[in-house]
Amino acid sequence: xxxxxxxxxxxxxxxxxxxxxxxxxxxxxxxxxxxxxxxxxxxxxxxxxxxxxxxxxxxxxxxxxxxxxxxxxxxxxxxxxxxxxxxxxxxxxxxxxxxxxxxxxxxxxxxxxxxxxxxxxxxx
Amino acid sequence: xxxxxxxxxxxxxxxxxxxxxxxxxxxxxxxxxxxxxxxxxxxxxxxxxxxxxxxxxxxxxxxxxxxxxxxxxxxxxxxxxxxxxxxxxxxxxxxxxxxxxxxxxxxxxxxxxxxxxxxxxxxxxxxxxxxxxxxxxxxxxxxxxxxxxxxxxxxxxxxxxxxxxxxxxxxxxxxxxxxxxxxxxxxxxxxxxxxxxxxxxxxxxxxxx
Numbered sequence: 340x341x342x343x344x345x346x347x348x349x350x351x352x353x354x355x356x357x358x359x360x361x362x363x364x365x366x367x368x369x370x371x372x373x374x375x376x377x378x379x380x381x382x383x384x385x386x387x388x389x390x391x392x393x394x395x396x397x398x399x400x401x402x403x404x405x406x407x408x409x410x411x412x413x414x415x416x417x418x419x420x421x422x423x424x425x426x427x428x429x430x431x432x433x434x435x436x437x438x439x440x441x442x443x444x445x446x447x448x449x450x451x452x453x454x455x456x457x458x459x460x461x462x463x
Numbered sequence: 464x465x466x467x468x469x470x471x472x473x474x475x476x477x478x479x480x481x482x483x484x485x486x487x488x489x490x491x492x493x494x495x496x497x498x499x500x501x502x503x504x505x506x507x508x509x510x511x512x513x514x515x516x517x518x519x520x521x522x523x524x525x526x527x528x529x530x531x532x533x534x535x536x537x538x539x540x541x542x543x544x545x546x547x548x549x550x551x552x553x554x555x556x557x558x559x560x561x562x563x564x565x566x567x568x569x570x571x572x573x574x575x576x577x578x579x580x581x582x583x584x585x586x587x588x589x590x591x592x593x594x595x596x597x598x599x600x601x602x603x604x605x606x607x608x609x610x611x612x613x614x615x616x617x618x619x620x621x622x623x624x625x626x627x628x629x630x631x632x633x634x635x636x637x638x639x640x641x642x643x644x645x646x647x648x649x650x651x652x653x654x655x656x657x658x659x660x661x662x663x664x665x666x667x668x669x670x671x672x
Contacts (some may be wrong), residue, residue: 347514370563372527385530400598448633457560458557458559459559461558461586461587462588
């Protein structure tokens with residue numbers, strides 16, 4: 340149970356960091372940053388941009404650890420037959436969803452320009 | 464009308480018309496100038512400041528990265544050279560990322576200086592013209608340029624090529640990414656070409672003597 344909690348905490352942190360990195364990367368997807376956070380909030384958010392890579396690396400490491408522990412636990416359980424300790428299906432699903440989120444976060448900047456054309460409407 | 468009703472009527476009139484008067488005053492005190500797509504006003508302001516170092520910025524007022532650029536330059540350039548009469552700055556806000564005129568006033572507070580003018584240019588043609596000047600294949604914004612004191616905007620339409628420029632766009636040279644300290648150092652180099660007295664208007668210079 341303790342092991343599963345650790346995995347959930349690590350996976351959850353990775354999800355949080357991925358979401359934050361996506362938020363930083365998607366800063367310019369529309370006027371919503373300024374609408375939500377105001378000008379000074381948007382400036383503060385943009386100041387995180389240089390650290391985005393490091394945030395993603397930390398998120399990746401946490402998620403990697405969560406994956407390793409989950410699949411290692413499964414292997415141990417398979418070997419020792421500990422049915423009650425085995426990670427549940429929800430754990431695997433949430434881990435793989437977290438991984439998907441992390442991949443999206445990595446490509447957030449590229450994705451935003453696919454979704455949004457910054458050129459003024461009158462000139463498109 | 465009875466005398467007792469007079470103060471009430473006056474108060475009612477004041478309450479009715481005071482907000483309108485405030486609105487009118489607000490409208491006339493916009494912290495920015497609205498440009499038409501001929502950019503005539505910008506061209507005239509640019510040429511009126513020949514002899515000074517001119518900065519021209521094309522920004523989106525809702526783009527976090529542009530706003531950060533403005534904030535960085537305020538820190539690196541303007542807060543260190545408070546109201547330096549040798550430089551004039553033109554910040555052109557264009558409607559990238561769906562920005563509207565309402566977004567300009569809050570963004571314009573990031574660079575405040577006696578010799579800085581903010582503009583709202585609704586069509587965004589400024590970026591297209593700068594694109595032609597720079598010979599690049601994408602719309603130019605989040606763009607930060609310095610013009611040497613002797614540069615004049617002589618073409619009817621196209622602005623002159625910048626003497627120095629930086630950007631925060633993908634697809635333009637990475638070594639030209641905006642670095643506020645490099646930008647400030649370059650501005651200093653150009654400013655060294657201008658003496659303080661010659662940059663002031665005749666009246667200002669006479670007052671300074």
